[in-house]
Amino acid sequence: MSSTSQHLLLSPAELAYLHGSLSLITPGPIRPDGRSPTQFRPLTAETGILPGTNGSARICFADGTEAVVGVKAEVEKTPVPPYEFVASTEGRKGHSSAPKKSSRKSKKTTTEDEEISMDVDEDDEEAAGVNEKARVSPDWVELSVEIPGLRDDDSGTVFLTSMLTEALLADGEFVKKLWINRRFHWKLYLDIILISPPLSYPLPLLSLTTHLALLATRLPRLKSEADEDPMFDDDWAAATFLYPRQDTTSAKASNKSPKQPSAAAAAAPASRPPITLLVMAVGDNIIFDPSKEELAVADSAVAVSVAEGPSSETEPESESIPATSTKRNLHLLSVRTIDPPSRLTPPGVPNSVNAAAWGTMTAATPTTTTAATAPANESGAAKHPDARVTETEDVVGVWKAPRGGAKFGMLGAMVAKVLERGGVAEEVLDGLEGVDLT
Amino acid sequence: MPLDTSTYNLALLRVDGRRWNELRQQKGQLGVQPSADGSAYLEMGNTKIQCIITGPNERDTKSTSSASTAPTSHGLGATVAVSIMIAPFATVDRKRRGRNDKRLQEMQTTIASGLAATVQGQSYGPRSTIHISLNVLSQDGSLLACLINAASLALVDAGVPMTDYLVACTAGSTSSYAAADEEADPLLDLNTQEEQELPFLTLATLGATDKVVAMVCESRVQLTRLEGMMATAADGCKGVRDFLDGVVRDKGELMVQEGAIGRGEVVSSMDLD
Numbered sequence: 001m002s003s004t005s006q007h008l009l010l011s012p013a014e015l016a017y018l019h020g021s022l023s024l025i026t027p028g029p030i031r032p033d034g035r036s037p038t039q040f041r042p043l044t045a046e047t048g049i050l051p052g053t054n055g056s057a058r059i060c061f062a063d064g065t066e067a068v069v070g071v072k073a074e075v076e077k078t079p080v081p082p083y084e085f086v087a088s089t090e091g092r093k094g095h096s097s098a099p100k101k102s103s104r105k106s107k108k109t110t111t112e113d114e115e116i117s118m119d120v121d122e123d124d125e126e127a128a129g130v131n132e133k134a135r136v137s138p139d140w141v142e143l144s145v146e147i148p149g150l151r152d153d154d155s156g157t158v159f160l161t162s163m164l165t166e167a168l169l170a171d172g173e174f175v176k177k178l179w180i181n182r183r184f185h186w187k188l189y190l191d192i193i194l195i196s197p198p199l200s201y202p203l204p205l206l207s208l209t210t211h212l213a214l215l216a217t218r219l220p221r222l223k224s225e226a227d228e229d230p231m232f233d234d235d236w237a238a239a240t241f242l243y244p245r246q247d248t249t250s251a252k253a254s255n256k257s258p259k260q261p262s263a264a265a266a267a268a269p270a271s272r273p274p275i276t277l278l279v280m281a282v283g284d285n286i287i288f289d290p291s292k293e294e295l296a297v298a299d300s301a302v303a304v305s306v307a308e309g310p311s312s313e314t315e316p317e318s319e320s321i322p323a324t325s326t327k328r329n330l331h332l333l334s335v336r337t338i339d340p341p342s343r344l345t346p347p348g349v350p351n352s353v354n355a356a357a358w359g360t361m362t363a364a365t366p367t368t369t370t371a372a373t374a375p376a377n378e379s380g381a382a383k384h385p386d387a388r389v390t391e392t393e394d395v396v397g398v399w400k401a402p403r404g405g406a407k408f409g410m411l412g413a414m415v416a417k418v419l420e421r422g423g424v425a426e427e428v429l430d431g432l433e434g435v436d437l438t
Numbered sequence: 439m440p441l442d443t444s445t446y447n448l449a450l451l452r453v454d455g456r457r458w459n460e461l462r463q464q465k466g467q468l469g470v471q472p473s474a475d476g477s478a479y480l481e482m483g484n485t486k487i488q489c490i491i492t493g494p495n496e497r498d499t500k501s502t503s504s505a506s507t508a509p510t511s512h513g514l515g516a517t518v519a520v521s522i523m524i525a526p527f528a529t530v531d532r533k534r535r536g537r538n539d540k541r542l543q544e545m546q547t548t549i550a551s552g553l554a555a556t557v558q559g560q561s562y563g564p565r566s567t568i569h570i571s572l573n574v575l576s577q578d579g580s581l582l583a584c585l586i587n588a589a590s591l592a593l594v595d596a597g598v599p600m601t602d603y604l605v606a607c608t609a610g611s612t613s614s615y616a617a618a619d620e621e622a623d624p625l626l627d628l629n630t631q632e633e634q635e636l637p638f639l640t641l642a643t644l645g646a647t648d649k650v651v652a653m654v655c656e657s658r659v660q661l662t663r664l665e666g667m668m669a670t671a672a673d674g675c676k677g678v679r680d681f682l683d684g685v686v687r688d689k690g691e692l693m694v695q696e697g698a699i700g701r702g703e704v705v706s707s708m709d710l711d
Binding site for chain 2: 195
C-alpha cells in the first residue's frame, strides 16, 4: 500500500461534490485549481545546484512541494567469476596494450600467423565486449528516497523507491551506461530528498527531479584503455554526460560504432531518462498530476513510467523536418496501480438508513411494506433488506468510496493518453528540455 | 587526509587562503519554501543548509519521534523540536546516516536547547511544538554552527518571537601540541580539512553579545589557548550576526519594494533596535 493516505479534512459531502465536479462529462472535469485535465502544476527547476555531486537538480512545484536529488558515482570492481576471467585474459592476449611484450616475442617466431590471430582476437574481443555489456547488473544503481516525517522503512517510502527504481531499470539500457570495462563499472547512487512536507503524493515531483538530475549527471572522461585499471581525466569540463546532448554532432557520429566499449557513454544514442507520471480516473475522465484533494476522490490511480528512446532515424520523414519538430520515440516502461486514499475513506450513509441519526425506522416504514411487518426492535441497517439496497445505491450528495479495481478499458485509455503524440508525456519532456543544464 | 599546517607560519595564510580571523563566504536567503511556515537557506563556504519550520502547532508525537525536543520558558511555552537530515551526497564520499545516529542526536539536542533559551515560547502555550527540520545538502566543516545559524534565520522568517539571533561560529588553534604555545594562532570558521587536523570548538552566543548559549568542544585543547579561541569565536559570532541581520533587512527591503508591506510600518519596527 502506498502513502497516499494522508490526513485530509474533507467531509463526505465535500468529497461527493469534488467527485461530482471531476466526473462531469459535458464541459469536462472542473478541477479545484482550474487546471485542464492534462495540465501539470507549474514548476520551477534548476540543475547543478550542488557542485559536490556528479549531478543534481531541484524542483519546486507551485503548491510549495520541493525535492532535491543528488547523484553520486563511484568506481566499483565488477566481480568476475574465475572461469570467465581466464577466458577473458586469453582472449585479450596480443591485443590490448598491457601484454604487448608477449606479442613482440611471438613476432620473432611468426609474422603472418600473428596478424591473422590478431584479427581473430579482435573479433573475439568485440563479441566479448557485447556479451560483457549484456552482463550488467541492476545492483549498479542504488536509489534512496527520504521523506520528512516518515521512517526509512515506511511502506510508502519503500513503494516510491521501488517504483522509481523499476522505471529506471525497466528497459535495461540505463545500467549499460555505467559499464567502464570488463573489470570495473560505475556504481550510481541516486539520493532523492523531499524537502517540504508531503502535501500531495510526491511521485511526479520525485520522478521529474530525478529525470533532471540524471540529465545533468556527468562522469569523468575515461583516459585508460580496454581492461586497465580505470584512469580518469581530472578536468571536470571534459567530463561526459551520462545522457549525451542531442544537439552535439559527436554523439550521432559515434552512433555508428556502438560496440566501442571505451566510448560507452558517448556512443549511446540520444535518449532520456524515464519519467513517471501520476494519472487518475474519476468516472470517465482521465486527470493528470492530481493534487491531494483530487486524489482523495479518485476511482483509480495509476503510475505510468515512460522513457524516450533514440529518435527514430530509420524514418525518412525525419530528414525533411527540422530537429525540433521530430516526434519523440516514447515507449512504455511500467504501469503500477496506486491505492487511492478514497478506498480507505468510509462511505457516507444517508440519514434514512443511518441508525445513529435514528433514520432507519422512520424513513423506511412509510414507503415499504416489508419494513412495517418487521419488529420494531430490529433496528440495524445491516439486517434490513431495503436499507442494504439504499446503502449500495448512489445517492446524490453522499460520498461513496469506489469499489473494485480499475477497469481494463480505463487503464488502456490512461496509458494511451500518456503515450499519444502531442500527449502529456511529450509535453512534460518538452517542458523539461527548457531547463538549463549546467 | 592530514593537513599540512606547517605552511601556515610562512605566510600566515590558511589552506583556502584566508587569514586567521576571516569568515568564509556566506550566502543566505529567507522564505525559500512557500509551503512551510518559515524557511531559510544558508551557505557558509561549502556547507549548505536548508531549514524548514513547521508550526507552532499541536504536538504530533509521530513526526517528532526522531527529533530532539526542548521546552521553552521553563516548560510553560512551546516545545522546540529539531531534526537534522544529512543528505547522503553531502560529503565527498557518499555516506548514508541513519536517523538515530548518535552524533546527529547530540547536535539536535544542542540546537534544541540552545534555541529554547532564545525563543519566547510562552505566547504559544505548552502543548504546541515548533518543528525545525534541517536539511544538510553539502557539508564542509562548521556543521553545528551552520545549523544553528540556519535555524535562527528560519525562525525569523517564521515570525517566532526571539530575544535575539542565536548565532554560532567555530574557532580552532593552529597547533595541537604544547611546545608551540607561543606562536599558536587562533583560527576562525574552520572547514573540514582544518577540523580534521586541529583542535576546535563551536560557540553559540546570543546575538552580538558575549552571552554564551552553547559551547561544544570535542577535541583536546591546551587550556591556555581556550580563552583565545573563545574570544575569536565570539568575534566570529558578531560577524555572523551582522550577516544574518543583513539578510533579514534585505528581505524586508524586498517586501517593501514588492508592496507586501507598507513602508512606514516596516521601517518603524525595524528601527526599534
